[in-house]
Amino acid sequence: MLEAPVVVAAALFYLGLLFAVAWWGDRRADQGKSIIANPTIYALSMAVYCTTWTFYGSVGRAAVSGIGFLPVYLGPTLVMALGWFVLLKMIRIVKANRITSIADFISSRYGKSHLLGGLVTIIAVVGIIPYIALQLKAMSGTVSLLLSYPEIVMPSRSATMSVAADMSFYIALILAAFTIVFGTRHLDATERHEGMVAAIALESGVKLVAFLAVGVFVTYGLYDGFGDIFEHLATHPELRHLMTAIPSGQGYTGWFSLILLSGLAVLFLPRQFQVAVVENVNEAHLKRAAWLFPLYLLLINIFVLPIALGGLLHFSGQGVDADTFVLTLPMSQRHEGLALLVFIGGLSAGTGMVIVETIALSTMVCNDLVMPLLLRHKRQSLDESKDLSGVLLGIRRGAIVGILLLGYLYFRLAGEAYALVAIGLISFSAVAQFAPAMIGGMYWRGGTRGGALAGLSAGFLIWGYTLLLPSFAKSGWLPAAFLTQGIFGIDLLRPQQLFGLTGLDEISHCLFWSLLANIGAYVGVSLLRPPMVAEATQATVFVDALKDTGKLGAVLWRGRAKVSDLQELVGRFLGPARAQSAFAAYARRQGRGKLVTLEADAQLVQFAESLLAGAIGSASARVMVASVAKEEPLSIDEVMHILDEASQLRTYSRELERKSRELTAATLELQEANERLQELDRVKDDIMSSVTHELRTPLTSIRAFSELLRDDPKMHLADRERFLGLIVSEAERLSRLINQTLDLAKIESGRADWNGCELDLKEVVEQSLAATSQLFREKDAHVDLDLPDNLPLILADRDRLIQVMLNLLSNAAKFLVQGAGRVSVKLRVLADALEVSVSDNGPGIRPEDQELIFEKFRQVGDTMTAKPAGTGLGLPISRRIVEHFGGRLWVESVPGEGATFRFTLPFADAQVEEAAVA
Amino acid sequence: MQRRILAGDRLIAAFLVGCVLFNYPVLSLFDRNSEVFEIPLIYAYVFVAWAFVIALMAWAVERRVR
Numbered sequence: 001m002l003e004a005p006v007v008v009a010a011a012l013f014y015l016g017l018l019f020a021v022a023w024w025g026d027r028r029a030d031q032g033k034s035i036i037a038n039p040t041i042y043a044l045s046m047a048v049y050c051t052t053w054t055f056y057g058s059v060g061r062a063a064v065s066g067i068g069f070l071p072v073y074l075g076p077t078l079v080m081a082l083g084w085f086v087l088l089k090m091i092r093i094v095k096a097n098r099i100t101s102i103a104d105f106i107s108s109r110y111g112k113s114h115l116l117g118g119l120v121t122i123i124a125v126v127g128i129i130p131y132i133a134l135q136l137k138a139m140s141g142t143v144s145l146l147l148s149y150p151e152i153v154m155p156s157r158s159a160t161m162s163v164a165a166d167m168s169f170y171i172a173l174i175l176a177a178f179t180i181v182f183g184t185r186h187l188d189a190t191e192r193h194e195g196m197v198a199a200i201a202l203e204s205g206v207k208l209v210a211f212l213a214v215g216v217f218v219t220y221g222l223y224d225g226f227g228d229i230f231e232h233l234a235t236h237p238e239l240r241h242l243m244t245a246i247p248s249g250q251g252y253t254g255w256f257s258l259i260l261l262s263g264l265a266v267l268f269l270p271r272q273f274q275v276a277v278v279e280n281v282n283e284a285h286l287k288r289a290a291w292l293f294p295l296y297l298l299l300i301n302i303f304v305l306p307i308a309l310g311g312l313l314h315f316s317g318q319g320v321d322a323d324t325f326v327l328t329l330p331m332s333q334r335h336e337g338l339a340l341l342v343f344i345g346g347l348s349a350g351t352g353m354v355i356v357e358t359i360a361l362s363t364m365v366c367n368d369l370v371m372p373l374l375l376r377h378k379r380q381s382l383d384e385s386k387d388l389s390g391v392l393l394g395i396r397r398g399a400i401v402g403i404l405l406l407g408y409l410y411f412r413l414a415g416e417a418y419a420l421v422a423i424g425l426i427s428f429s430a431v432a433q434f435a436p437a438m439i440g441g442m443y444w445r446g447g448t449r450g451g452a453l454a455g456l457s458a459g460f461l462i463w464g465y466t467l468l469l470p471s472f473a474k475s476g477w478l479p480a481a482f483l484t485q486g487i488f489g490i491d492l493l494r495p496q497q498l499f500g501l502t503g504l505d506e507i508s509h510c511l512f513w514s515l516l517a518n519i520g521a522y523v524g525v526s527l528l529r530p531p532m533v534a535e536a537t538q539a540t541v542f543v544d545a546l547k548d549t550g551k552l553g554a555v556l557w558r559g560r561a562k563v564s565d566l567q568e569l570v571g572r573f574l575g576p577a578r579a580q581s582a583f584a585a586y587a588r589r590q591g592r593g594k595l596v597t598l599e600a601d602a603q604l605v606q607f608a609e610s611l612l613a614g615a616i617g618s619a620s621a622r623v624m625v626a627s628v629a630k631e632e633p634l635s636i637d638e639v640m641h642i643l644d645e646a647s648q649l650r651t652y653s654r655e656l657e658r659k660s661r662e663l664t665a666a667t668l669e670l671q672e673a674n675e676r677l678q679e680l681d682r683v684k685d686d687i688m689s690s691v692t693h694e695l696r697t698p699l700t701s702i703r704a705f706s707e708l709l710r711d712d713p714k715m716h717l718a719d720r721e722r723f724l725g726l727i728v729s730e731a732e733r734l735s736r737l738i739n740q741t742l743d744l745a746k747i748e749s750g751r752a753d754w755n756g757c758e759l760d761l762k763e764v765v766e767q768s769l770a771a772t773s774q775l776f777r778e779k780d781a782h783v784d785l786d787l788p789d790n791l792p793l794i795l796a797d798r799d800r801l802i803q804v805m806l807n808l809l810s811n812a813a814k815f816l817v818q819g820a821g822r823v824s825v826k827l828r829v830l831a832d833a834l835e836v837s838v839s840d841n842g843p844g845i846r847p848e849d850q851e852l853i854f855e856k857f858r859q860v861g862d863t864m865t866a867k868p869a870g871t872g873l874g875l876p877i878s879r880r881i882v883e884h885f886g887g888r889l890w891v892e893s894v895p896g897e898g899a900t901f902r903f904t905l906p907f908a909d910a911q912v913e914e915a916a917v918a
Numbered sequence: 919m920q921r922r923i924l925a926g927d928r929l930i931a932a933f934l935v936g937c938v939l940f941n942y943p944v945l946s947l948f949d950r951n952s953e954v955f956e957i958p959l960i961y962a963y964v965f966v967a968w969a970f971v972i973a974l975m976a977w978a979v980e981r982r983v984r
Contacts, residue, residue: 077971080975084925227955230957291973291976291980
């Protein structure tokens with residue numbers, strides 16, 4: 001099933017599937033139902049990092065240098081740990097300023113400079129071209145391998161063929177067409193491609209599955225597990241070096257440079273910037289991706305070494321290129337299905353990279369290279385055209401074709417001399433040159449346009465001299481003497497031993513010199529002069545991106561512009577309909593139905609500029625907006641003043657927020673305190689009125705009886721005695737009431753005297769019973785006692801406790817029916833307390849009254865008919881006494897069946913312990 | 919806010935741990951001609967250390983801070 005038509009059909013079917021997914025993704029995005037708003041999809045899209053380099057090249061690398069293939073995956077792992085900070089900041093900056101590419105990012109940071117944007121674009125394009133060549137080499141190599149099946153024939157050198165007969169040329173064209181359809185169907189102000197991301201995520205899944213399938217096949221099909229492969233190795237001493245010295249051929253320095261290099265690449269490769277920053281849907285996705293993406297890298301690398309060793313052992317001495325082991329191993333075993341799966345996996349890895357990379361590059365070429373040139377030289381015709389969106393798309397499509405053809409050219413010129421990984425590393429070293437300007441730009445306010453230009457140029461030149469030109473020399477397109485004797489025969493300028501530096505591999509060598517020159521020039525030139533207006537403004541926007549600087553751009557614009565001019569301008573690049581709807585949406589957001597004003601405010605100008613920036617880059621957008629608005633330039637002093645003011649304002653507003661929060665809290669507390677006071681006041685009034693009422697009742701009786709006695713001197717002796725008896729008992733009641741009121745007041749105010757000592761509760765209960773026995777005898781009641789001996793002691797005031805018991809017992813006696821009363825008094829030992837219960841068989845208490853009776857002056861029962869028999873203070877006082885000693889007093893009752901009052905008091909030792917703890 | 923700061927600090931810690939584990943000189947300690955479970959030591963070490971760093975990162979961002 002590996003005949004040419006099947007292979008081609010499978011490839012086309014797969015590309016069609018990708019296209020369908022992308023189309024679906026775009027459609028869902030238009031409906032607002034994004035399918036990529038998911039951290040896992042985001043992490044998978046980041047895995048576009050794994051290209052055919054990983055899919056085929058890692059095995060080739062491993063076959064030469066053992067685990068030397070790994071550092072390029074360890075670097076990204078480490079960087080993702082910092083991604084939470086660096087990527088988050090990049091995402092914020094990009095979203096706030098509608099930045100669409102690295103070139104735009106750097107140009108925007110250093111004062112929206114056309115020159116800088118162009119330079120970055122050139123570096124990116126030149127730097128990435130070898131990387132694209134790598135994909136072409138891998139893909140065309142695998143196609144020709146498959147087509148020679150069942151033989152395994154290494155692909156012949158393309159350089160010897162005519163272009164028309166070279167398959168890689170057609171693959172490049174197909175890829176260009178595919179990318180154009182994918183990425184440039186329409187122009188979007190934000191340059192986001194949801195469908196593309198969905199397809200990339202799918203491709204990442206496919207390539208992982210395909211690679212794991214081969215891995216399992218080789219490890220467990222051809223051999224008997226990891227151990228078995230390594231055991232076989234013992235019989236091949238010439239391969240032992242792969243297993244021990246890690247850095248065979250590169251040293252620990254080389255190992256470290258690859259980690260650093262890949263860490264920078266994963267941030268600054270145009271395609272990584274595209275998927276991780278520009279296409280990010282929600283910055284919260286970064287969290288999950290921070291570990292999912294490294295996990296993906298780990299998984300796709302587990303079987304690399306087994307496949308490499310398996311291939312070396314299997315094809316020993318047959319001249320099979322290790323870069324093809326992933327495909328040739330299944331082919332040699334006649335596993336046609338697996339071979340086809342591998343081919344599709346490799347296709348995924350290659351197309352994914354090419355699509356995203358060329359889209360990202362084409363955006364750069366259009367916005368930062370071609371547009372500025374057009375603006376400068378063809379301004380006249382640009383100004384005449386009403387709708388330029390078609391022109392923009394045309395430029396991008398042209399750029400895509402151009403980039404792929406350049407990739408093909410490099411492949412023809414230099415591709416054959418290098419293994420896949422070596423080609424990729426050349427590109428990595430190129431994009432690493434963006435690091436100083438990018439990182440410096442995000443964290444250092446002092447970086448200037450001049451510094452960035454100098455740094456980038458220096459780094460790029462040294463990269464070209466120490467890596468790119470040698471790659472041509474090694475392929476024979478430049479004289480070999482260039483390598484061995486240096487340019488013009490100057491020994492010190494040998495490109496790979498620059499200034500006589502030896503002992504480093506070519507990547508470390510290039511990285512050291514280029515980054516040294518880059519950082520040195522960037523910092524050095526930046527320090528020559530203070531930042532200018534535009535640089536200082538943008539520095540603040542970028543460095544303070546994580547703070548709230550949303551309106552800064554608007555603050556720093558002063559001038560006059562007409563709304564209609566702005567809308568027409570945006571319409572020329574985005575199409576009039578899109579501009580119309582964008583402006584309408586803006587008006588809605590501002591809470592206005594329509595933009596009726598003729599004069600645009602600074603914020604609207606800022607909005608229009610950022611819309612344009614998405615389509616033509618921030619530098620060009622600046623120029624275009626300036627052309628329709630009458631702007632008043634601000635001096636550097638003014639700008640610095642405004643920036644200072646803005647940051648001071650931010651500090652003030654934070655301070656203000658804090659103060660207002662505190663104030664709210666204080667107000668709330670005050671309110672509560674006030675309510676408490678009012679409540680207390682009300683309670684006091686209640687008590688006063690209750691007390692006076694309670695006092696008046698006995699006083700009235702005393703007065704009435706006294707008047708009767710005074711007014712009727714002839715009253716019978718028996719009546720006289722009865723009245724005098726009533727007067728005495730009412731007076732007693734009165735004094736009892738006064739005493740209890742004073743008592744309660746003392747307890748409540750905390751001024752009561754408590755004489756706490758260890759007591760035997762049983763003794764107290766018995767003493768109280770003795771004092772009240774007369775009451776029960778009068779009612780002819782039966783008293784049951786259940787008072788065990790040897791109880792633990794409790795801590796309380798004896799007299800107070802007797803007061804409680806007397807109160808409960810007299811209450812019980814009060815409600816007994818004459819002659820049929822039963823009272824039972826029980827003492828029980830609980831876990832950490834004693835419980836006393838006093839039960840009677842009186843009328844009981846209704847459930848709704850069971851808490852009321854513990855309130856002051858509340859006597860329940862039918863107060864209309866029955867004269868209250870107590871003061872209404874006994875139970876509240878008792879409860880307070882019990883609670884004072886750490887116990888509880890409550891009542892249980894079923895109306896009609898009597899009531900049981902219970903109270904608990906904790907053991908003396910428990911209380912002591914508690915006191916000790918406190 | 920507290921939670922973000924703590925997760926961030928943990929990620930930085932994971933980064934530093936990774937930098938130490940993946941580089942000279944710690945790496946050279948495992949560059950020996952011996953095997954664990956029939957797998958060459960250096961190979962096993964790099965993958966275990968790698969998985970450990972990833973686990974650290976996952977723990978840092980996924981765990982709810984109480």
